[in-house]
Amino acid sequence: MTMVRSTLPESARRIAGDALQESLVDLLGLSLIGKQAHWNVVGPRFRSIHLQLDEVVSTARTFADQVAERAAAIGVAPDGRPETVATRFALQGPKDGWLRDTEVVRLLVEALEAAIGRLRERIEVTEEADKVTQDLLISVTYELEKQRWMFEAENWPRED
Amino acid sequence: MTMVRSTLPESARRIAGDALQESLVDLLGLSLIGKQAHWNVVGPRFRSIHLQLDEVVSTARTFADQVAERAAAIGVAPDGRPETVATRFALQGPKDGWLRDTEVVRLLVEALEAAIGRLRERIEVTEEADKVTQDLLISVTYELEKQRWMFEAENWPRED
Amino acid sequence: MTMVRSTLPESARRIAGDALQESLVDLLGLSLIGKQAHWNVVGPRFRSIHLQLDEVVSTARTFADQVAERAAAIGVAPDGRPETVATRFALQGPKDGWLRDTEVVRLLVEALEAAIGRLRERIEVTEEADKVTQDLLISVTYELEKQRWMFEAENWPRED
Amino acid sequence: MTMVRSTLPESARRIAGDALQESLVDLLGLSLIGKQAHWNVVGPRFRSIHLQLDEVVSTARTFADQVAERAAAIGVAPDGRPETVATRFALQGPKDGWLRDTEVVRLLVEALEAAIGRLRERIEVTEEADKVTQDLLISVTYELEKQRWMFEAENWPRED
Amino acid sequence: MTMVRSTLPESARRIAGDALQESLVDLLGLSLIGKQAHWNVVGPRFRSIHLQLDEVVSTARTFADQVAERAAAIGVAPDGRPETVATRFALQGPKDGWLRDTEVVRLLVEALEAAIGRLRERIEVTEEADKVTQDLLISVTYELEKQRWMFEAENWPRED
Amino acid sequence: MTMVRSTLPESARRIAGDALQESLVDLLGLSLIGKQAHWNVVGPRFRSIHLQLDEVVSTARTFADQVAERAAAIGVAPDGRPETVATRFALQGPKDGWLRDTEVVRLLVEALEAAIGRLRERIEVTEEADKVTQDLLISVTYELEKQRWMFEAENWPRED
Amino acid sequence: MTMVRSTLPESARRIAGDALQESLVDLLGLSLIGKQAHWNVVGPRFRSIHLQLDEVVSTARTFADQVAERAAAIGVAPDGRPETVATRFALQGPKDGWLRDTEVVRLLVEALEAAIGRLRERIEVTEEADKVTQDLLISVTYELEKQRWMFEAENWPRED
Amino acid sequence: MTMVRSTLPESARRIAGDALQESLVDLLGLSLIGKQAHWNVVGPRFRSIHLQLDEVVSTARTFADQVAERAAAIGVAPDGRPETVATRFALQGPKDGWLRDTEVVRLLVEALEAAIGRLRERIEVTEEADKVTQDLLISVTYELEKQRWMFEAENWPRED
Amino acid sequence: MTMVRSTLPESARRIAGDALQESLVDLLGLSLIGKQAHWNVVGPRFRSIHLQLDEVVSTARTFADQVAERAAAIGVAPDGRPETVATRFALQGPKDGWLRDTEVVRLLVEALEAAIGRLRERIEVTEEADKVTQDLLISVTYELEKQRWMFEAENWPRED
């Protein structure tokens, strides 16, 4: 039984709902690996990266809330339970234990890049289905790309 | 290789470290199921419970951070990665989808009660090992017991 | 005589101007019926709904201001006079006198749903005419859909 | 059926209730025409008057809320619905479209003067009926007379 | 010996002083029973009423302070000691132990109604004696009547 | 020529205007002698009295502004020029030079008492003329009587 | 019937509950006699002590709330009704009427000392029963001992 | 060598990068001429325009930062050096020396109109290339059009 | 008898003391005539000038306090009593009654210019006597010259 009705037609609801559910998992996952790195980073750049990671976590948490409430708003029950995040989260996270500062920077560049690539696809598919959802995903992308640039700038010289 | 040395003797470090790691998983898990219920609750008490859950989440996040940083402070690398939270989290969470307000209240009473029981055991075992860690766990228990009372008071009349 | 010139070509100005003028009436009307319900609600959920209605009113007032100033910004004189609001406002408002809390919830779900439906049409028609106006209407819709979800979640179980 | 009982005897309740209901309409009407002028004013004094009108609107909204809640507090259901405001509002509002700054100043002086005259009568009739209501109406009059003076001072030289 | 002299003639000082002393006891008593209910309320409306009671307590404490300092200001030593509050407080308070939410609402309506009735008498008797004291008692009545309305609205449907 | 018209009939305007003009002089004078004492006080209670005097000055300045703007609001041009304050101010001020703390306390008790006596007369005469003005003078009296009590309490044991 | 279940075994619940209930009475009593002295103090140190007493009252109120909510959290209904405070409060309060500043200082030193002595006993008895309750009582004692020192320092030279 | 890699394909990167670089120059230029007018304006409307110009400058600075950081985020090094602003800035600025208030208003209307026209073209060309950049340019346009309206409203009657 | 000793040699103390005493009178006088104009100004620029005058008054009051406390700090009892301000204040103030906005602007330019000329002389004479006092007078001059420019800019075109 549908407890919260939608203001969208069913197919639009499903497309937008899927885009939001996947974004929710990515953002909750990012908030967890951001905190993991925040606690475990070591090295001469410890303080700088420790603080920067908290901005990533704060951004990820705020948008996770908005994305989940947007799903509810269009009649889709969001799923952010621990088991869902663990099984559906597709970004590469840190290994167990202490993490060198250089590793953390590289890890964040890659995780953010992957998240951004997935978000850009969802921006395309929601264009027709729901412009309001699309607009929210654009805002998420804007902030994650800003975060990615800062880690990328800090990642230089790269060892490609 | 131990990257962050401890100010505690090894056995104390291990006991306190285990207590903190387990508490970290419980608190991160609580923050995720608290948000899940925050987004999915329906029923006449929606607004009241929706807001109250955000206080649980905020409490759980703040203490997760303190507990993890306490682990790091005694030379134990904390583990709060998605897969760790999913596999180690022992409290009962909500099922997928919308949740009736009465179910949410009962669920929270039970999850908080379970977390409190586990914390009280850790307060005992850390008494000798590390009084500083014990004091932090006492603060966590104080707040979770306060939250539990409020859901319990709201859970009345109970259907035992 | 046109006192404030437009930065838009005439046809775009007229389309965007109409969309904004209609939205202005809907938002001012919503702010008035939101307050009416805020003052007259009775029943066991009085406090919860009394407070939630003030958030609707605050949202409606803020966007009414933005929408009217957007109209002025494109050279269209907005009309929010009492007689205009009364004659053009098409949403269903509350009857005179005290209102049961359950009635208020149902009334708000319906009023918000109607407002959202009308906004979604205006988002379509302004796509070509003025993307800046469209973006504002998307923001209004985002917030009203969030408010609608909360009353809808509180409206359960529904008596369809 | 009376849903909210009164702490006043019936005749006092009716006198105070009428005074409050009429004041509510005047204040809601003032808030709407204040905003209308705020958006449509043009001329060299645009910015000054644009800002001053927002103070009138803010005053009118705050007192409308207090007046309506006072009515509820004495067991009278306040009526601030769009149609009521439109049909009962007796003050002269602005015409449709852009408004010259000099016109706006004159309009506000007149609207405030009319509202003040009506309030002063209600201060008299509520003296016996309910001193608490009278005290609120005195506060409203104090603020509106202050606003009136400022527009009057700005209205000089007058073209009587 | 009179330590603080009065700016009022003796009979006016005595009338106003009595009115203030009695109001002080009512307000201190209200603040204590408000807290008692705040701590002991149980039932599905727990959170809503728990929070609302803190507003009553805050109002009662603020006015108790103003009323007592007003007494001192006119040369009357206020008496708010535990034994005085216990023996002079005439409003009906809660019984010992947990309190159902519905009982709390009814109790507050009655306690506030009784306090208001007593205040209205004092407004009459201080009219001649001291208009400054009267004005303070009018403010107290305004706030308590507002609080009473909110509990009354929540008390519906009543079981008269 | 009258530049700001009044909302009061002429005789009411004159009575209220006189009461306000005289109060303005008293309040401006109080603010000046309060500061004079604030700067020149010496003795073991220096800090306590130095701080308390700033509260008197702050109160006097705030009310001087309200009283003068009230005069303007009823069409009476207020006069707070240095020469007016000097010639019309009837309260006893401090002598030139340093002031003992005990002298300052006695001086303030007397100045406040005189100001209060004059205000109480004006409360009587404005009752018929303008209740709005009367209400403002009641507020002024309330605050000055509170200040007087504090200096009086500090003035003990008195050397009557 | 027990409405709020406890997370403590019964004997621990009773010991901790008694300690909290007695502390609640002491703290509510302190807040009342603190205010009584705040209003009635006279003498050259009036302002200093008047302000310092408000810090005592604020401390006592904050801890009364925490202590009562801790009782509820362990399933014990707290009792802070006027008659309970009056009959159970064991500390020496002020006599009726104005109070000399020196008397107030001595009175507070004694009342705080008595309260501290009783709290220290409860810290002992709750060690086994409930470390979380014990930790709260330690915090209360910390603040009251700080307050006591300040009055003691001000009480010098003592007339032992 | 590219130091910061892009998340966009090369052609999209170039189109969005050009749009951002040109907008950066316009916004930095606007912030400089806004300040120039802020300092040099004279005439009876000095204060009003002086303050309004600071809002333009604040808006221009905030968006210049966002636009430049957006360029960096997509791997394009932004260029806001003095010589670049001076040679690329295409809007009409003020002449040297004091500026009449009427001239300033006209100048701002024209400079903002020109900037808006250029922004609207960039909104079109970035639609395909990068919706995230487009969304930022829409926000910039929204604010500049609002500023333009206010100066335009103040510019009346115009001397076309 | 000198109650507060000086850290300056006697001749330096006298020179600095005189400079401060004269500045005190100028600043207190400015604060009174600034308020007088604030209350009595009429004309189309009412609001702008009304607000700007409050900045002059606020500046004058703040510096009067600093200047008087500086005098006390070097052992000179400052004199800011009403009679002193009235007899020593040498700047041209407004006439009684309502004041045209253009007159107010001209009046402020002249009063500030006079005050600045006098301050510049005192900056010279205190150079040797007391650099700390000189530095304070430089700060006063900086602010008054800024205020003067703003009125001067608003005073254009002048009718020299």
Added chain:
Amino acid sequence: MTMVRSTLPESARRIAGDALQESLVDLLGLSLIGKQAHWNVVGPRFRSIHLQLDEVVSTARTFADQVAERAAAIGVAPDGRPETVATRFALQGPKDGWLRDTEVVRLLVEALEAAIGRLRERIEVTEEADKVTQDLLISVTYELEKQRWMFEAENWPRED
């Protein structure tokens, strides 16, 4: 025609005016190159330097405003237009494109050193002309020397 008259004699006005105009160009230039480096810096110290540069920019902008308004206050029209900044700015700025963090530090040390040298000369020449202007330039130098030290400390070990 001189629109804003000066309170300084002509030669003093010219000397102070020149010093202020040159300082304005240096500060506006610094704010632009500070932002340029803020956006383009790359390397492991990215975050630290990115943030520190915003403090330089904020300092430069605040002082540019004060310096320009000081020029206006002494009757000299300040010139901060883009073309003026570009042609008169004598400090070495960054090249186009991304900038290594080590380069940025060195660049800032040099730019600040050059600016400080020029300011110290102006402090000398304004001593006679205008002590108020001199005092402002001393404040600017104080802040820029503090900023220079921090970059210098970070620049170590230097490659002289």
Added chain:
Amino acid sequence: MTMVRSTLPESARRIAGDALQESLVDLLGLSLIGKQAHWNVVGPRFRSIHLQLDEVVSTARTFADQVAERAAAIGVAPDGRPETVATRFALQGPKDGWLRDTEVVRLLVEALEAAIGRLRERIEVTEEADKVTQDLLISVTYELEKQRWMFEAENWPRED
């Protein structure tokens, strides 16, 4: 002569007093060497460490105040005079002159480690003597261990 009496028995007072006095010296010493390093650090990590040291200083100052006031509260006069800090402070401080960033990090790790070791001993000895003092020392240790971890994490790779 004992001026402030203790609430503790004599032997407990001496044990707790000694623990507090020694902690006071350690904390004051830490605040001084923290500031010394804050001012003298040089090297590429200057800004990060400069800011982190201010957090150490702020922590040390806050706890020094609490520790000293706790000593006073139990009747022990604390001694934090310069000569006492210099002769009793046992932690290794920095040498005179500039300090390399790597040296500062190592120095802080060692100083904090030594302070923590000493605090842990005092936590043991105060367990019986005074649990309130013990609780304060646990809080101090918690914060210093957190600070130590951050410098330790930054100290990696260590050159053991």
Added chain:
Amino acid sequence: MTMVRSTLPESARRIAGDALQESLVDLLGLSLIGKQAHWNVVGPRFRSIHLQLDEVVSTARTFADQVAERAAAIGVAPDGRPETVATRFALQGPKDGWLRDTEVVRLLVEALEAAIGRLRERIEVTEEADKVTQDLLISVTYELEKQRWMFEAENWPRED
């Protein structure tokens, strides 16, 4: 080796550096003896002096930071280590143990007077060497002279 280069010529650097280093020791010493008295003062004026001393400490700490950073800014490594403060601090501090309030007042007057006398000499010697340093020392003197006056005023009647 000089790690931070100076913008001053060598002799100026040495003169200004010495003045700053000596002022640093005086200010750090003042902050320590201010706190010592803050904790140990007893007597009827305890609270007043306890609070006033915290303002002295706060002033001394803020200026110590500015003075030390000014030294660094001109290339002089400041020395504020415990042993330096202890051996170089020339002002008279309090004896060990509790301090009577009257003694504290006298002590502070003397310590501040001594510090001021030394600062005034340094203002002279830095005039030629570095006006920026001189300006900072003038600010320090301004605040310390203000503090001295307040203790001096409180010190009356003096026992010269």
